[in-house]
Amino acid sequence: MWQPPERIKHERPVAIQPTVAEAAAARLFQPIAIGPRTARTRTWIPAMVPWRATEDGFVTPDVIAWYRRFAEGKPGVLVVEATGIRDIPSGPLLRIGHDRFVDGLSELARAVREGSEGETLLFIQLIDFLSIRRRPPRDKYFARFLAVTERHRERLFALRGHTLPEDEVALRAELAKLTDAELREVLTARELEDLERGYRERVTDMHLPHVAELPRVLPGLFADAAERAMAAGFDGVELHYAHAYTMASFLSALNTRDDGYGGPREQRVRLPREVLAAVQARVAGRGVVGCRYLSDDVIEGGNRVEDAAWFGVELARAGIDFLSISKGGKFEDAKAPKVGWSAYPYTGQSGYECMPTIYSDARGPFGRNAPLAARIRGDVRAAGFATPVVAAGGVCEFDQAEALLERGEADLVASARQSLADPDWFAKIRAGRGDEIRRCEYTNYCEALDQQHKQVTCKLWDRVDLDEPGAALASDGKRRLLPPRWRRAP
Ligand SMILES: Cc1cc2nc3c(=O)[nH]c(=O)nc-3n(C[C@H](O)[C@H](O)[C@H](O)COP(=O)(O)O)c2cc1C
Numbered sequence: 253m254w255q256p257p258e259r260i261k262h263e264r265p266v267a268i269q270p271t272v273a274e275a276a277a278a279r280l281f282q283p284i285a286i287g288p289r290t291a292r293t294r295t296w297i298p299a300m301v302p303w304r305a306t307e308d309g310f311v312t313p314d315v316i317a318w319y320r321r322f323a324e325g326k327p328g329v330l331v332v333e334a335t336g337i338r339d340i341p342s343g344p345l346l347r348i349g350h351d352r353f354v355d356g357l358s359e360l361a362r363a364v365r366e367g368s369e370g371e372t373l374l375f376i377q378l379i380d381f382l383s384i385r386r387r388p389p390r391d392k393y394f395a396r397f398l399a400v401t402e403r404h405r406e407r408l409f410a411l412r413g414h415t416l417p418e419d420e421v422a423l424r425a426e427l428a429k430l431t432d433a434e435l436r437e438v439l440t441a442r443e444l445e446d447l448e449r450g451y452r453e454r455v456t457d458m459h460l461p462h463v464a465e466l467p468r469v470l471p472g473l474f475a476d477a478a479e480r481a482m483a484a485g486f487d488g489v490e491l492h493y494a495h496a497y498t499m500a501s502f503l504s505a506l507n508t509r510d511d512g513y514g515g516p517r518e519q520r521v522r523l524p525r526e527v528l529a530a531v532q533a534r535v536a537g538r539g540v541v542g543c544r545y546l547s548d549d550v551i552e553g554g555n556r557v558e559d560a561a562w563f564g565v566e567l568a569r570a571g572i573d574f575l576s577i578s579k580g581g582k583f584e585d586a587k588a589p590k591v592g593w594s595a596y597p598y599t600g601q602s603g604y605e606c607m608p609t610i611y612s613d614a615r616g617p618f619g620r621n622a623p624l625a626a627r628i629r630g631d632v633r634a635a636g637f638a639t640p641v642v643a644a645g646g647v648c649e650f651d652q653a654e655a656l657l658e659r660g661e662a663d664l665v666a667s668a669r670q671s672l673a674d675p676d677w678f679a680k681i682r683a684g685r686g687d688e689i690r691r692c693e694y695t696n697y698c699e700a701l702d703q704q705h706k707q708v709t710c711k712l713w714d715r716v717d718l719d720e721p722g723a724a725l726a727s728d729g730k731r732r733l734l735p736p737r738w739r740r741a742p
């Protein structure tokens with residue numbers, strides 16, 4: 253992963269633990285209405301893909317055990333990982349694109365209700381994404397993938413200065429022999445990217461019929477998925493408008509579609525609004541409908557917080573139930589993957605800003621993105637909307653979360669990695685046992701596992717008590733899949 257050049261190592265904030273009475277009176281543990289539901293506290297575990305679904309997207313016993321374990325810590329809101337809304341093969345990503353997925357998801361929802369004793373609201377993150385392929389071996393790219401055009405012949409002729417073979421196979425072989433510098437002359441930027449990173453579709457690929465028709469199909473697909481979430485017993489849905497995926501790409505300033513769904517902000521927000529309206533119509537007040545989106549794309553030419561604040565107001569105007577704020581996580585600045593691997597959107601600077609580590613610039617990773625959430629919330633409030641705003645990014649400590657709420661930077665506080673390190677951390681604070689919290693080290697071992705699509709675990713607990721009876725192990729046989737139970741110190 254990219255790291256700020258300063259590479260300043262930051263210490264975690266000093267943890268001052270409240271007493272039971274102080275915690276009970278804290279803002280963090282007060283209820284808040286989110287659309288038609290009420291969260292019992294302002295604690296939130298955002299979506300995290302743990303790679304435990306089957307290859308065809310079904311819920312497994314490991315998925316259920318994972319979410320039950322988080323539910324036992326009784327967060328106010330728990331969001332199930334990004335779940336695909338289409339009925340297409342998506343590797344071991346959880347899916348909700350057909351009714352056959354509902355039974356497994358119902359079981360998951362039941363487990364969370366039981367685990368939290370009904371105290372946690374359960375949402376599911378609904379995602380659409382475009383096609384991406386692995387980086388091809390060079391010979392394969394030139395032999396099979398590159399669509400040879402007149403431009404290639406002309407540029408090659410200019411370089412070589414002699415007649416080129418008529419035969420396409422021979423011409424491809426000539427192209428394959430070019431040096432990297434020569435390739436930059438002959439290939440378009442997009443072709444070069446396909447070679448060096450693997451082919452990736454964009455929302456601006458209007459020549460592809462299935463991309464051109466996204467505005468026609470996506471509202472229905474999201475609404476059908478939301479319907480299934482309701483049938484499975486979820487309290488709500490989180491529309492994934494963040495990171496490297498389809499809906500965030502519609503919002504992005506890089507979206508230059510010329511069909512009324514790209515260009516100025518008003519048109520970039522059109523599909524997100526149409527998807528929201530379709531989902532709201534289908535859910536019809538039976539559950540919460542919110543979204544996660546970016547406070548800043550952190551890529552050249554992408555959205556900045558001014559865009560995000562404007563979108564926040566528009567989505568609030570459209571009656572969205574919450575705005576969960578993330579940052580970055582884009583393909584555009586991702587590192588080139590190894591041959592045979594796919595690009596991963598959390599390897600560049602935008603990825604760093606999404607999941608900042610302790611190796612940082614002067615600002616450091618802790619609460620790093622809260623000012624951006626604050627700016628969005630400020631504009632939403634100034635426009636007259638009370639829509640709850642959720643902030644995330646390096647929140648790992650009671651005082652820090654409480655101060656964030658006190659300053660009005662957000663209405664709920666999301667903690668991903670701290671909750672992965674210790675799903676009981678909210679419960680420990682409330683019980684006056686804050687000193688028993690296993691504190692996240694923010695060095696992203698978990699994120700590296702995610703990158704390789706390996707079952708996600710935390711380095712602080714995955715080798716502990718491996719011989720505990722009933723402890724399920726990862727497929728490598730070396731790591732436990734769930735954090736050990738909280739055994740209260742006497
Ligand atoms: C292993 C892992 C998987 C993640 N998967 C998702 C996801 O499915 N959807 C999403 O919106 N964010 C995802 N994230 C980002 C987190 O929700 C969160 O925004 C980010 O980790 C920053 O919060 P933190 O500093 O509290 O960890 C993931 C993060 C991690 C570490």
Ligand code: SF4
Binds near residue numbers: 673696699710
């Ligand atoms: S693996 Fe590291 S960064 Fe991830 S949750 Fe555990 S301590 Fe935190």
